[in-house]
Amino acid sequence: EPEVTQTPSHQVTQMGQEVILRCVPISNHLYFYWYRQILGQKVEFLVSFYNNEISEKSEIFDDQFSVERPDGSNFTLKIRSTKLEDSAMYFCASSAGQAKRGYTFGSGTRLTVV
Amino acid sequence: KQEVTQIPAALSVPEGENLVLNCSFTDSAIYNLQWFRQDPGKGLTSLLLIQSSQREQTSGRLNASLDKSSGRSTLYIAASQPGDSATYLCAVGNNRKLIWGLGTSLAVNP
Numbered sequence: 442e443p444e445v446t447q448t449p450s451h452q453v454t455q456m457g458q459e460v461i462l463r464c465v466p467i468s469n470h471l472y473f474y475w476y477r478q479i480l481g482q483k484v485e486f487l488v489s490f491y492n493n494e495i496s497e498k499s500e501i502f503d504d505q506f507s508v509e510r511p512d513g514s515n516f517t518l519k520i521r522s523t524k525l526e527d528s529a530m531y532f533c534a535s536s537a538g539q540a541k542r543g544y545t546f547g548s549g550t551r552l553t554v555v
Numbered sequence: 556k557q558e559v560t561q562i563p564a565a566l567s568v569p570e571g572e573n574l575v576l577n578c579s580f581t582d583s584a585i586y587n588l589q590w591f592r593q594d595p596g597k598g599l600t601s602l603l604l605i606q607s608s609q610r611e612q613t614s615g616r617l618n619a620s621l622d623k624s625s626g627r628s629t630l631y632i633a634a635s636q637p638g639d640s641a642t643y644l645c646a647v648g649n650n651r652k653l654i655w656g657l658g659t660s661l662a663v664n665p
Contacts, residue, residue, distance in 0.1 A: 474652070483559075484599070484644065484655040497651045532599060543589055544653060548598030 443467040447533050447547035454523055454554055462518045462550045464533030473516045474534040474544065475508065477501075484532070490516065523554045557582045559647050561656035568635055569664050576630040576659045578645030583623050589653065590619050590630050591644040599644065603630070635663045 446465040454460050466473050475487040488498040490508055507519045516535075520527055530551050534544040558581045568574055578588070590602040603612045603619040605628070611620040618631040632639060642660045646653040 476653070483657050484646070484653075486652040486654070489651055530596075543587065543601060543604035543648075545601065546591075546599040551596070 443545070445533055445535055445545050445547035447531075447550050449550060450548065451551045452553070454552070456525060456554055457522055459519065459521050460523055460552060462520075462531050462533075462552070464516045464518070464547055465514050466516055466533065466535030467537075467545055468514070470535035470537050470545075472496075472536040472538070473508075473510070474536070475518045476532045476534065476546075477529040478532065478549075479526075479529045487518075520552075523552075525554050528552055528554045557585075557647060557649070557654045559645060559654050559656040561643075561645055561659050563659060564657065565660040565662075567662040567664065570635060570637060572635050572663075573631070573633050574635055574661075576632070576643050576645075576661070578628040578630070578656055580626045580628075580647045580654075583626050584649070585623065585647050586650055587648045588619075588621055588628050589646045589648065590617075590628075591646060593642045593644055593658065595642075602643075632661075635661075637663050637665050639663050 448463045473490040476484050478484045486499050488502045489496045505521050509517050530549045532549045533547045536544050560579050562577045585607050587606045589604045591599045605612045605621045616633040621628045640663050642658040644658045645656040
């Protein structure tokens with residue numbers, strides 16, 4: 442069964458550093474998403490991406506964050522100047538069609554900011 | 556604003572029991588509802604997807620129902636096994652994203 446692949450599985454970074462989280466969505470999917478889950482809290486929507494542009498972003502997704510599809514297969518989330526409160530599990534997801542087809546999630550990247 | 560609530564927060568049962576996990580949502584204007592399983596520190600595995608026009612979906616020992624008008628979904632697990640121990644998350648889909656509950660942490664004891 443097709444999978445969404447995320448790398449790395451775990452990243453530790455110093456406060457103030459930039460990190461890039463990588464995702465390879467399912468190849469024929471058109472919609473891409475990032476969600477995050479702070480330990481003990483609900484999963485939260487960050488951003489959705491379609492046709493090489495952001496289609497929606499949450500209040501969390503401020504200027505510190507950016508997304509990019511640098512080639513035909515990768516989808517990245519960049520976090521600039523990381524803060525302690527950015528420590529969370531970050532999930533990438535993809536969907537074949539907007540919402541109706543459901544979402545396939547990757548196994549996540551655990552980001553720890555120290 | 557859509558809010559998703561899951562009850563109970565935690566559940567511990569002996570192996571073999573049939574059990575029901577509950578999910579409620581405040582806005583009935585949804586596209587679909589998806590149930591996920593999350594093992595500790597791990598990713599999100601989709602279990603069942605119910606479209607807004609459907610009443611239920613089944614996969615093996617799992618059955619999910621949806622009552623959109625009352626804002627409720629249930630996940631029924633038949634003949635529970637220790638391997639079912641995990642957190643079960645309910646997520647409601649609008650046309651652009653998923654809104655999540657906090658989950659039910661299930662422990663099935665041998």
